[in-house]
Amino acid sequence: MTVWDTLVGQGPTITALQQAAAGQGMTHAWLFTGPPGSGRSNAAIAFAAALQCPDRGAGPGCPDTCHACHTVLHGSHADVSVIRTQKLSIGVDEVRDLVRRAALSPMGDRWQILIVEDADRLTDQACNALLKAIEEPNGRTLWMLCAPTVEDVLPTIRSRCRLVTLSTPRVAEVAGFLVTKGVAEPLASYAARASQGHIGRAKALAFDEAVRTRRQEVVSIPARLSNLGRCMDAAARLATTAKEEADAITADLDAREKTDLDAAYGVVERGRRPREYGPALTALDKAQKTRAKRRHLDMVDRGLTDLVSVYRDAIALATGAPGGLVNEDIRDQVEQIVATASPELNLRRIGWIFAAREQMLEFNVPVALALESMMVALKTPQR
Template identity: 40%
Template sequence: MSVWDAIVGQKPVVEQLKAIAGGDPKAIAQSWLICGPPGSGRSNVAKAFAAALESPDHGLNDEPTKATRDILAGTHPDVTVLSTNKVTIGIDEVRDLIGISEQMPGTAPWRIIIIEDVDRMLERTTNVLLKEIEEPAEHTIWMLCAPSAQDVLPTIRSRTRIVNLAVPSNKAVAEFLMRNVNPTLPDKERFTEHVAARAARLAEGHIGVARLYATNERVMTDRDELVVGVLNLTRASDAVLLAGNLIDNAKGQAEADVERQAARAEADFRRLNGLGEKDRIPPNLRGAYNQIAKKDELKRQATRRSRDVLDRALNSVASVYRDVAVVQNNAEDAVGLINLENRAAIAELSIRLTRDGAVRRLDEIATARRRLAGNGNPTLLFEALFCALIP
């Protein structure tokens, strides 16, 4: 499988980048801005492009080279990826990247720096990066990722070659799940084509969320319960109960996710150090082992993951009123419904609400998203939102 086979629904971009990677190295732009909505795979495109530039086969062979495997695994010495769970990317992080960018590559033709979510940079941090983007070191390529070119300062935007990604179609996402995700699962955990198609539809083009829905029954069930709860809102008490359930579910999902991640990290640590599952950790390894099991850090990770779950919940709630608007405007045949399983309840709600009422509720959801991003109290935020959604 070539490095490009994991890129979903971006055929024109893939063909463009393939041609560039296999062309004259002297003609390759050294500063790139890869734009696409959340879940469109912009960081995956950046890594695939990096692999195509660094690998002798330009990422085309079905059997990936060592360079390609290392880049996709995040272990290649000449490819650096900056990703962050924080609200902003710090100026010190960027200065460290600039120091790395000025070093000659050790084993590959290029030193490549990938910055995910460059839109999280404050203006003063961006200004530190600007000179390097404008005049990169001779053997360095910068790849910046953002939701859209408008999310990046004009000074950066004007100095990069922009690649715009599309929202992958439901069909493309479902095919990706069946082809690339299903075969990696144990037999008892594999999903059907129906589950893949439903996961793709509910994810609205977000590849990571589609994968989550297809492989995690609890996450899908929590979403179903949330949509039904929104459609059945009639009293303030309903809103309070629904908000409480959502917060509890988000916390449970986040804690389970962090526990799985911690367990994988521990298993990897034991494997790399030749230890069995129940072997005691030797004294000389205890310090390194404790670093992967820090309770405070795990708690912070759970809090961040909980916010991610709540943000995803806002997308699910918004999809209800998007579907209501589709029905009200007789556009179902043209664009379809996201929540097909709830069509009868959505049709009923579309009669009870005016068109302005549906739009106003989408505005309320957008306001809640801004408050959540501003670190607002989740319980109060969702109680207020659900009260505002009552017909």
């Protein structure tokens, strides 16, 4: 197995990156784009490993057992930094720290590589600070930015980057990948369809029954929206389901961070809190709340994507479009939606879901309010 095997259904991208690692078309700044779950950051990390590996050429090369590949893949290489944020945005102070790091020479004899996940979350000031570093690069420093689309990145930045575009993997490719991980074929097929090409989501659906249960709760909502009371209940349940999934992800991490903070300030051993502990605890609490908010919004966003898939299936079924349904397991409910609404109405419903998403993510409308308004709009019309 090589590092490229983590990139499902990205054959042309792998070939291009292998050629660049061998010296064909190399540049100092890269922009990896692609839909959620396509593997943007995985592609950047695989490329970084190829560049740091002394044995990898344009072909398969090193089987990822050398020291350089191993440390890059496990996040411990001294010259490869992966910048992730748990916040709603990446601020100018964080970027200035990266710019200072980029000015330093690498510790090894190859490259210093800075991988910025969620580059679309850079604030305007952060973008301006990053632009300066990309315009005047250090000779041995590489920038790799990851974003959903090129439009999510400042034009002056993207014009200085070589674009790497990833595509959504096909259902068969995702299912095949899951089978290689030991997942039974029927479950792999379900997870591949339900994830709509999102590799991380597919793995979660395949390996975690609780995730599958929560998704089933969400996709069953459209068939139940028969009156105002059920709309209000559905909004509350979607918000609750998203919060439960977000809490399940962050609870252990929050507890570990609190334990590490107590140990760092000797609270447990000394039995008392030093003066510096209070501000540090306040800062940690603020950071955890910000992370929890973002994670909650991410889970709501995922739920909205699942809702869209139901109405998409209804349109496909009503118009006789080729291809299978995303939600084949609830075909009877999809047929019920087809019987009560035209394809035009279901298309408008998808628009209303995207409008609710924009209200929450872009305009900070409270989740409960946005979901209630959306569910009322989605209500099954009375005949």
